[in-house]
Amino acid sequence: MEGDEKEALELGKLVTFVPNKKLPIYNWLYFKEGFSRDFVFMMLEKFNIKQGNLVLDPFCGCGTTLLACKEKGIDSIGFDVLPIAVFASRVKTRDYDIEKLKLHAKQLLKAKFKRLPIPKELLKFFSIYTLEDAIFFKNEIMKIEDLSTREFFLLALINASIKCSYIYKDGGSLKVRKKEIAPLRDIFRRQIYRMFKDLKSFEKMPCEIIVDYGDARRLNIEDSCIDAIITSPPYLNKIEYTKVYAIEQELFLKEEMKKGISSIRSFIGQRVKPEIKLLEDAEKAINNEMKEKIEKLPQAIAYANDIYLAIKEMYRVAKENAKISIVIGDGVFVEEEVVINASNLLNSIASYIGYEIKKTLVVNKRIFTTPERKKKGIIKEYILIWEKL
Ligand SMILES: C[S@@+](CC[C@H](N)C(=O)[O-])C[C@H]1O[C@@H](n2cnc3c(N)ncnc32)[C@H](O)[C@@H]1O
Structure with missing residues (x-):
């Protein structure tokens, strides 16, 4: 098994969202x-993936795999359980009639402000003016009948409102940082026109894209149909997605949340019970x-x-010789001073299930310290490459 780690720290930035911040549509x-x-x-x-192949991302997040495939004209399928992730992936990968959007933008931006009831508990995260504007615009957007137009403006409003908020996302928690804030109406207008520009400059190629709610442990796709999987599952003990995106979902995506399967138990690693045991096969693999x-x-x-169930499911849907690329990081338990090596865990499961382990690249490293700042070890992030035998 080629589980031996090789350092490739020059790839570290590529496994983060940072390079996307400047890219049209990716940064919506x-x-x-x-x-x-x-x-x-x-x-x-x-992986030599070309037009005519089919790529899967079973943890598609904000849709980067799907959008990148769209640029190359490659068909793709993405699933997630988080409403804001499925919503953003859908809006970002759609084709639009820009002239129609422009007409709606004019109407929306000249709508006369009306004060509506606001969720007062959110005043911690927004100034009263921002919150009133956000509720007002959301109300105007919800009057738009055409679904794709409505969702386009809703994503623009989410983006603009978060920019105008005091929210500061620090790892798995939401913090508040008061600052000077421009009027939401101005930021929203700028966001909409930037999105129009993005739609014009984005060089897409014809292809089919499916984005849907789906649990990576039980995918609604047939056996052996996928040529490559490019994905990144949740990291052990790291991010609580429902908490990090709670404000966006609560304020703007109530309707979307009814469609989803976003109970906490749908998320990888969240079905924790004190008497929980390793599955028989997972136990054998580790x-x-x-x-x-x-x-x-x-x-x-x-x-x-x-993770065992998700890796097994990826095996089921992959074609023979399909290539798999996984971005994953170690699990850290600060109080217990334990680091779970993710490459060991995932590679042993994959090899037990029947994949060939092709490469284990360490792309980021950081020192793990106790709250008293004592050095306790190193936490790594990896790109794992497997092939279905
Ligand atoms: C590390 S993020 C993926 C980010 C993605 N690669 C991107 O660039 O946007 C992991 C994603 O897995 C999703 N997730 C968690 N449990 C899931 C499950 N059981 N099935 C599908 N997706 C799940 C989370 O909502 C989150 O969006």
Whole structure:
């Protein structure tokens, strides 16, 4: 098994969202947990994926894999359980009639302000003027009958409102940082016109894209139909997606949330019970040293079980010789001073299930310290490359 780690720190930035911040359409939603377009391009090239192939991202987040495939004219399918992720992926990968959008933009931006009731509990995160404007514009947008037009403006409003908020996303939690803020109406207008410009400059090619709600442990697709999987599952003990995007979802995506399957239990690693045990097959796949560490941490057991099911499901839907690329990071338990090596965990499961482990690249490294700042070890982020045998 080629599980030996090789350092490729020059690729570190590519597995972050940072390079996307300047790219048209990719940046319509800031998704801190995402990877970059250029990472997807690199993998498509390495795997020799061409038009006529089908790419899957079972944890599609804000849709970067799908959008990158659209630039190359490659068909793709993406699933997620988080309403804002599915919503943003859908809006970003759609084709639009720009002239029609422009007409709606004019009407929307000249609508006369009306004060509507606001959710007062959100005043911690917004000034009263921003919140009143956000509720007003949302109300105007919801009057638009055409679904794709409505969703386009709603994503623009989400983006603009977060820019005008006091919200500061720090890892898995929301913090508040008061600052001078421009009027939402101005930022919203600028956002809409920037999105028009993006639609003009984005060089897409004809292809089919499916974006839907779906649980990576049980995908609604047939056996052996996928040529490549380019994805990044949640990291162990890292991000609580529902918490990080709670404001956007609560304020703007109530309707969307009814469609979803976004109960906490739908998320990888969240079905934690004190008496939880490793699944029989997951137990067989993992070596004794890893098992000893995991079995002390119910959260790690839940994660190992879910990741096992997701990797097995990817195997089922992949064609023979399909290539898989996974971005993943180590799991850190600060209080227990334990680091779970994600490349060991995922590679052992993959090899047990029947993949050939082709490469394990360490692309980011950082020192893990206790709250008292004592150095306790190194946390790594990886690109894992597998092939279905
Ligand atoms: C690391 S992020 C993926 C980011 C993505 N690569 C991007 O660039 O936007 C992991 C994603 O997995 C999703 N997720 C968590 N549990 C899931 C499940 N059971 N099925 C599908 N998606 C899930 C989360 O909502 C999150 O969007």
